[in-house]
Amino acid sequence: MSLIAQEISVMLGRKQVLAGVSFAAEAGRLTAIVGPNGSGKTTLMRALTGDLPCNGRVTLGGREIATMTPEILARRRGVLQQATALSFPFTVAEVVRIGIETRGERADALVSAALAAVDLAGFSGRLYQHLSGGEQQRVQLARVLAQVWQPLDDEGARWLMLDEPVSSLDIAHQLTVMRLAADYARRGGGVIAVMHDLNLTALLADHVVLLAAGEVLAQGSPAEVFTDTLLSRAYGCNLQVNTAPRDGVWILPQVAGLTAA
Amino acid sequence: MATLSQAMPRLAGDRSQRARRTSAVLVVLLILIAFLSLGWGASGTSLPRAISDLLAGRELAVQDRVVLLDIRLPRLLMGMLVGASLAVSGALLQGLFRNPLADPGIVGVSSGATLGAILAIVLGASLPGPLAGLFGWYQVPIAAFTGSWITTMLLYRIATRDGRTSVGTMLLAGIALGAIFSAFAGVLILRANDSQLRDLTFWGLGSLAGANWPKLATAGPVMLAALAAAPLLARGLNALALGEAAAGHVGIRVQRVKNRAILVVAAGTGAAVAVSGGIGFVGIVVPHLLRLASGPDHRWLLVNSALLGAVMLLLADMISRTLITPAELPIGIVTAMIGGPFFLWILLRNRGVLDL
Amino acid sequence: MKPLALAILLAGAAMPAAAESHPEARRVLSIGGSLTEIVYALGEEGRLVGRDTTSNWPPEANSLPDIGYMRALSPEGVLSVAPDLILAEEGAGPPEAVAVLKSAGLPYVNVAEDYDAEGVLKKVDAVAETLGVPDKGKALHDRLAADLASVAERARAVGEPKRVLFVLSLQGGRVMAGGDGTAADGIIRLAGAQNALEGVKGYKPLTDEAIVKAAPDVILMMQRGDAEADADANGGSNHAAAKETALALPALAQTPAGRDGALVIMDGLKLLGFGPRTGEAALELHDLVYGAR
Numbered sequence: 064m065s066l067i068a069q070e071i072s073v074m075l076g077r078k079q080v081l082a083g084v085s086f087a088a089e090a091g092r093l094t095a096i097v098g099p100n101g102s103g104k105t106t107l108m109r110a111l112t113g114d115l116p117c118n119g120r121v122t123l124g125g126r127e128i129a130t131m132t133p134e135i136l137a138r139r140r141g142v143l144q145q146a147t148a149l150s151f152p153f154t155v156a157e158v159v160r161i162g163i164e165t166r167g168e169r170a171d172a173l174v175s176a177a178l179a180a181v182d183l184a185g186f187s188g189r190l191y192q193h194l195s196g197g198e199q200q201r202v203q204l205a206r207v208l209a210q211v212w213q214p215l216d217d218e219g220a221r222w223l224m225l226d227e228p229v230s231s232l233d234i235a236h237q238l239t240v241m242r243l244a245a246d247y248a249r250r251g252g253g254v255i256a257v258m259h260d261l262n263l264t265a266l267l268a269d270h271v272v273l274l275a276a277g278e279v280l281a282q283g284s285p286a287e288v289f290t291d292t293l294l295s296r297a298y299g300c301n302l303q304v305n306t307a308p309r310d311g312v313w314i315l316p317q318v319a320g321l322t323a324a
Numbered sequence: 325m326a327t328l329s330q331a332m333p334r335l336a337g338d339r340s341q342r343a344r345r346t347s348a349v350l351v352v353l354l355i356l357i358a359f360l361s362l363g364w365g366a367s368g369t370s371l372p373r374a375i376s377d378l379l380a381g382r383e384l385a386v387q388d389r390v391v392l393l394d395i396r397l398p399r400l401l402m403g404m405l406v407g408a409s410l411a412v413s414g415a416l417l418q419g420l421f422r423n424p425l426a427d428p429g430i431v432g433v434s435s436g437a438t439l440g441a442i443l444a445i446v447l448g449a450s451l452p453g454p455l456a457g458l459f460g461w462y463q464v465p466i467a468a469f470t471g472s473w474i475t476t477m478l479l480y481r482i483a484t485r486d487g488r489t490s491v492g493t494m495l496l497a498g499i500a501l502g503a504i505f506s507a508f509a510g511v512l513i514l515r516a517n518d519s520q521l522r523d524l525t526f527w528g529l530g531s532l533a534g535a536n537w538p539k540l541a542t543a544g545p546v547m548l549a550a551l552a553a554a555p556l557l558a559r560g561l562n563a564l565a566l567g568e569a570a571a572g573h574v575g576i577r578v579q580r581v582k583n584r585a586i587l588v589v590a591a592g593t594g595a596a597v598a599v600s601g602g603i604g605f606v607g608i609v610v611p612h613l614l615r616l617a618s619g620p621d622h623r624w625l626l627v628n629s630a631l632l633g634a635v636m637l638l639l640a641d642m643i644s645r646t647l648i649t650p651a652e653l654p655i656g657i658v659t660a661m662i663g664g665p666f667f668l669w670i671l672l673r674n675r676g677v678l679d680l
Numbered sequence: 681m682k683p684l685a686l687a688i689l690l691a692g693a694a695m696p697a698a699a700e701s702h703p704e705a706r707r708v709l710s711i712g713g714s715l716t717e718i719v720y721a722l723g724e725e726g727r728l729v730g731r732d733t734t735s736n737w738p739p740e741a742n743s744l745p746d747i748g749y750m751r752a753l754s755p756e757g758v759l760s761v762a763p764d765l766i767l768a769e770e771g772a773g774p775p776e777a778v779a780v781l782k783s784a785g786l787p788y789v790n791v792a793e794d795y796d797a798e799g800v801l802k803k804v805d806a807v808a809e810t811l812g813v814p815d816k817g818k819a820l821h822d823r824l825a826a827d828l829a830s831v832a833e834r835a836r837a838v839g840e841p842k843r844v845l846f847v848l849s850l851q852g853g854r855v856m857a858g859g860d861g862t863a864a865d866g867i868i869r870l871a872g873a874q875n876a877l878e879g880v881k882g883y884k885p886l887t888d889e890a891i892v893k894a895a896p897d898v899i900l901m902m903q904r905g906d907a908e909a910d911a912d913a914n915g916g917s918n919h920a921a922a923k924e925t926a927l928a929l930p931a932l933a934q935t936p937a938g939r940d941g942a943l944v945i946m947d948g949l950k951l952l953g954f955g956p957r958t959g960e961a962a963l964e965l966h967d968l969v970y971g972a973r
Contacts, residue, residue, distance in 0.1 A: 395756050
């Protein structure tokens with residue numbers, strides 16, 4: 064049950080934003096798309112969610128997404144975008160409920176469970192507009208989770224597609240959210256996320272796709288992709304990959320006078 | 325993670341029970357006001373007396389019959405349908421444009437209807453005999469309805485490219501079109517004589533006094549169809565609140581929702597304005613009040629808007645029939661006089677809720 | 681048999697409808713300022729139970745219930761004064777409301793409006809006949825006819841008719857004047873003068889050039905409300921003020937009327953109503969235009 068991108072190319076105006084991007088993301092694993100600003104990460108995500116028509120093919124579980132109706136797609140995958148502002152005074156519960164097809168008590172239970180999962184239990188009665196940016200982002204994640212709650216169903220794995228899911232969150236909540244995503248993958252679902260934070264990616268991703276200037280520079284495990292040469296080439300500055308004494312990897316830019324060594 | 329099988333207490337933040345209660349209250353209110361409307365009027369015809377006459381097997385006096393069946397009853401039905409249509413159209417457009425200030429005028433319905441009315445009022449007399457006879461008294465409503473349709477379709481075409489409608493473009497094009505129409509209207513007004521100008525002014529102020537069975541028979545079904553179709557868009561509009569992309573992600577066919585919403589608004593508001601002239605504020609005040617009372621969930625908002633819109637217009641109509649009796653105040657004045665300050669008061673009291 | 685029946689039918693259709701007479705009607709609703717005036721002039725005001733917004737003369741009429749603007753009638757409002765006869769000027773409406781009133785079995789009499797001497801007399805006759813007071817009607821008719829004849833005589837005696845321009849309003853500095861087919865045009869002719877505005881129908885805003893081309897000798901304006909009382913109370917100062925403002929307008933100031941300061945102001949309903957005071961109004965206008973004798 065994979066998400067396969069084949070030769071994705073996108074022209075926006077006169078700029079070639081993506082050129083022949085191909086990779087495979089497997090269900091049961093957390094795949095991260097990383098790269099510098101302007102590398103085409105968000106455009107790639109839009110092509111994967113089906114929002115952007117593109118040259119090339121995107122298949123989900125063997126089916127081309129271009130042939131899937133919005134209703135069917137909505138059952139196979141949930142999408143979390145960056146910031147969402149609402150113009151009407153919805154409560155948190157009402158927001159999470161959007162996209163849930165079940166009704167009544169089952170829907171209520173689902174809403175509560177989803178909110179609990181993102182550490183917002185008890186927030187269901189609050190007005191969405193009054194929450195902080197980070198809380199709003201977690202409400203959106205709860206909504207997306209509620210949409211595709213079961214990672215596996217009779218048709219196969221379902222997917223979470225996350226576009227910079229932790230950008231506005233503090234570190235504790237960053238970890239909560241990424242652990243949720245990883246857990247979803249562990250239970251059989253597919254997760255693909257556009258990430259800015261290389262450390263978090265290295266910590267939790269199973270598979271990394273490194274984009275630069277609209278092309279795939281490298282893909283593989285974090286250890287394979289996060290090398291000094293590859294990262295420095297991608298980001299255009301001197302980056303050094305280090306290993307912490309305990310589990311984990313962190314990356315520091317090499318700046319004269321600041322490095323320990 | 326929490327299991328789903330446990331029985332959960334009612335979810336905080338779920339306002340559907342409150343919304344259902346609101347519906348019930350509104351239905352009762354509507355029935356009450358409908359009876360009041362039917363039973364009271366300047367002419368002193370009394371409903372209880374008429375009913376007792378009928379029950380006793382007596383025939384109603386001609387005047388009573390005319391007042392009840394040819395004046396008050398069509399007026400009551402017209403008021404309910406127009407009020408409901410205007411309120412629901414407002415709610416639909418606000419959901420579509422994701423803005424609580426959107427008003428049916430935005431899709432060009434009002435300016436088109438007004439231009440149609442001006443054309444009919446000023447040029448109608450110069451129509452060749454057979455054509456004039458064809459439309460007879462109903463030149464103005466027919467022209468207004470046609471005008472509103474043409475304008476809405478024009479705006480829709482302008483704003484839709486590659487099968488995708490940009491609501492922003494629609495808004496801006498609507499402003500441009502409105503300016504063009506004002507120019508045309510100005511030229512026609514120059515040609516108008518004194519009586520025509522007065523007629524135009526009164527049309528613009530709105531009135532239910534002209535309600536009769538022929539108008540109900542033609543405009544009624546259109547408004548009813550629009551009212552019936554509106555609640556079907558509820559799920560789509562809720563999702564649209566998240567933005568068009570996100571709405572697509574949860575499985576909504578966004579363009580289809582847009583098409584249908586615009587169609588319903590064009591039909592409902594077009595018919596309403598055609599038979600009752602320019603009545604403002606209902607489309608903005610009613611949905612807003614309901615959002616404050618029981619939330620913006622369109623599954624309840626649309627239905628309740630219809631109910632409250634009907635109630636509000638019937639109330640306004642009663643005021644318009646009472647204030648300067650035996651003359652009548654055009655109903656548009658009443659809705660503006662009440663709607664305006666009331667709306668202001670609501671806004672001031674709830675500044676925190678709506679971040680406009 | 682058929683052709684005969686058809687002929688009778690056609691003949692019937694060609695004849696003017698016999699005017700209805702309702703001498704028994706005690707609750708008359710009068711719609712239209714001139715009709716209300718005629719009812720008072722006939723001395724039949726005791727039978728009136730209601731009027732419309734344009735019925736402001738005589739002042740007593742204002743105390744009658746007002747059923748609203750005559751072109752925007754509300755059927756139930758009309759019925760609320762419980763009339764047994766409705767007298768309406770041509771143009772009362774909307775047609776749906778009139779239909780409802782007729783369907784309620786109310787006698788509804790439409791009186792035609794023509795802006796000339798014959799038209800006024802016909803109006804008086806129609807109202808008198810409807811109210812069933814032919815004698816009073818004849819008396820009023822004769823009085824009015826005498827006034828009109830007197831004006832006509834004076835008009836004939838005039839050599840070169842003066843050009844009069846009726847200005848309806850000066851809103852925003854724009855001159856709105858009366859052309860062909862307006863009541864203003866009618867009264868100007870009756871008074872033995874010539875409408876300075878030629879080739880224009882209805883009330884229209886004029887460009888400065890059009891005003892200059894019209895070259896009016898006298899400018900005629902109307903005072904809404906109780907002009908005479910106003911003028912008396914302020915020693916005519918209201919008129920003087922109005923004169924100044926109007927003639928100060930550059931376009932008007934350059935006309936012969938502007939140069940001579942020839943501005944005439946008369947009460948609106950009296951001037952344009954085409955009712956019982958029309959003879960009087962025409963005489964007054966004639967005297968003001970040509971100088972009293």
